[in-house]
Amino acid sequence: xxxxxxxSGTGSNAEKIIEHFTGHPRIKVALVVCNKPDAGALNIAAHxxxxxxxxxxxxxxxxxxxVAALKQQEIGFIVLAGFLWKIPAALIQAYPNRIINIHPALxxxxxxxxxxxxxxxxxxxxxxxKESGITIHYVNEHxxxxxxxxxxxxxxxxxxxxxxxAQKVHVLEHLHFPRVVEEVVRRYEE
Ligand code: GRF
Numbered sequence: 001x002x003x004x005x006x007x008s009g010t011g012s013n014a015e016k017i018i019e020h021f022t023g024h025p026r027i028k029v030a031l032v033v034c035n036k037p038d039a040g041a042l043n044i045a046a047h048x049x050x051x052x053x054x055x056x057x058x059x060x061x062x063x064x065x066x067v068a069a070l071k072q073q074e075i076g077f078i079v080l081a082g083f084l085w086k087i088p089a090a091l092i093q094a095y096p097n098r099i100i101n102i103h104p105a106l107x108x109x110x111x112x113x114x115x116x117x118x119x120x121x122x123x124x125x126x127x128x129x130k131e132s133g134i135t136i137h138y139v140n141e142h143x144x145x146x147x148x149x150x151x152x153x154x155x156x157x158x159x160x161x162x163x164x165x166a167q168k169v170h171v172l173e174h175l176h177f178p179r180v181v182e183e184v185v186r187r188y189e190e
Pocket of ligand 1: 007083103
């Protein structure tokens with residue numbers, strides 16, 4: 001199966017997933033889709049010789065613009081790893097139950113539009129939560145509301161800052177996301 005990873009940021013999750021599948025007999029990260037020409041994810045793709053597709057806002061939100069490109073590249077599964085645009089319905093319909101996302105909090109709390117990056121961790125700390133973590137879920141038409149697949153928690157300690165909490169959450173992401181992607185993708189191989 002050929003996976004496309006959509007990323008907008010540093011791409012540390014993309015890197016872990018690419019490394020996880022390097023040498024895998026049947027699963028391959030075949031494309032990195034990016035919406036920011038200066039994203040770290042592009043350097044990571046180049047370093048691992050993974051082809052890149054740079055997308056533009058208008059055609060993307062028109063919906064079907066990039067579906068043809070993904071199908072032409074025989075992409076069978078999409079992984080969102082720090083991708084900040086909402087996925088248009090046309091793309092979701094083209095990949096039913098084959099788009100998954102990672103969110104740096106324990107959904108259903110602290111999800112939705114605007115809840116990304118440090119904003120999530122600030123909200124968790126401001127609310128006095130004792131724990132936070134990651135949620136890996138299927139993507140549907142609404143931000144962060146698709147069926148959950150996997151969650152892992154970390155403690156929020158007094159004195160934690162958005163940065164220190166983000167660090168703990170990144171550890172969980174890098175530890176679990178590649179394996180969960182493999183578990184989910186293999187369900188579609190049978
Ligand atoms: C991660 O915190 C992820 O949970 C969120 O965006 C961030 C991506 O980080 N969706 P990176 O670009 O993979 O380092």
